[in-house]
Amino acid sequence: MTDTVIAVGGEPTDVDSGPPQAGGGPPPIPEFSIVPLRGIPIAAALLVGLLVAISTNNLWALTFFHVGGGGLWTSIDLFLGLIIGPILGRLSVPARIEFTVRFMPKMVVIMPTLVAITLGAGFQLARHLGNLNADYPHHGWLVASYIIVGVMAVIALGLLEPANLAVLFELKKPRPNPERIGRLMKIFVYTAGITGIMQIATIVIMTFLASR
C-alpha cells in the first residue's frame, strides 16, 4: 500500500492556487516531531499553575490565566484564520510544507493548553465572583458565551484538531499525498477562521460582562 507522491511542479497542495514550484527538484520535507517535546514541560507548568490558582482561589491568578489564555487563544485563532491562512494559500509548495511542519506541531501543544487554562480558570473565576449563579443579572450573556464556546469546541475538536494531526502524519510519510494535505489544510484554515470569527462574539460578551 503506497501513496501518491508530491508531483514536481504539479498541483499546489493547499488552500488555493499558489505559484508553481521553482526549480525542478522534489519538495523536501524537513525532519520534524509531531509533538514538540520541548513544549510539554511548559504546558505542564501552566497546567500546574492553573491548579494552584484554582485551589487558592487567587483572584489575580485566575484572572491572569483566564484573560491571558483567552487573549492568546483568540489572537491565534484570528491571526491564523484571517492572516496566515490566506498567505499560506499563495505560497509555493515547498514553502507551505516547510511552514506546515514547523508550525503545526507547535499548535498540537499550544491550543489544547490554552483552551484548558482559559476555560478552567474562567469557570472558577465566575464561580468565585458569583457570576455562575442563576440570579446574576447578566446570566443570559454568560449562557450565550457557553454556547459560543461549546460550538467552537465541537468545531475545533471535531474538525480542526483531526485535520491538524492527519496533516502531520501525512507529512511523515516517505511520499505524502499532496491532494489529501491540501484538503486537510483547507479544513484546518477554514475552521480556524470560523472559530476566530466566533471569538469576536466571545470578546464582545466578555468585555460587556467585565464592564458591568
Place this chain on the structure above:
Amino acid sequence: MTDVAGAVHPDVDEIDLRQAGLPRVARLATATLALVVIGGIYMAAQIDRSVTLAPPLVLAIAAGVVLLVNVVLLSRIREFAWDTFFRVFGWTLLAYLTIAGILEYVFVYDHTPGRQLALFSAMLFIFAIDVPLLLGFSVARYQPPPG
C-alpha cells in the same frame, strides 16, 4: 531531510479509495461530542438552581450509546492501521484525561452536589474517550494498513 519522490505512483490513492468503505466514525464521534457539550452547557447554565437533571441525563446516555456504537463500528474494520490508531489514541487519551481531570477537580473543589457531580463526571469521561477516538481514527484512516 526526507526527499519526496517526483512521479505519480501506480496505485494512486488506494488509501483514499478505501475511505468510502469506512464507517462514519468521525461523524459519530463529533455527534457524541456535540451531545456532551450541549449537556454540559445545560448543566453549567443551571448551576445553583434546583431543576430537573433529566435533559442532561438523556443527553449523556445518548452520547454514551453513540460512543459505544462507534467503538463497535470501529472494531469491525478489517484493514486498518491499528498501530497508528492506538499510538495516537494512547497519547491523546493521556492529554484529554489530564484536561478532564482538571475540570473534575474544579467541580469537586467547588462542592458540586452529588448527582450533578456524577453527571458531570460521566460526561467528562465520555469526552475524554471520544476525542482521542476521533483523533486516532482521523489519523489512522489515511495510513496504510499492515501487510
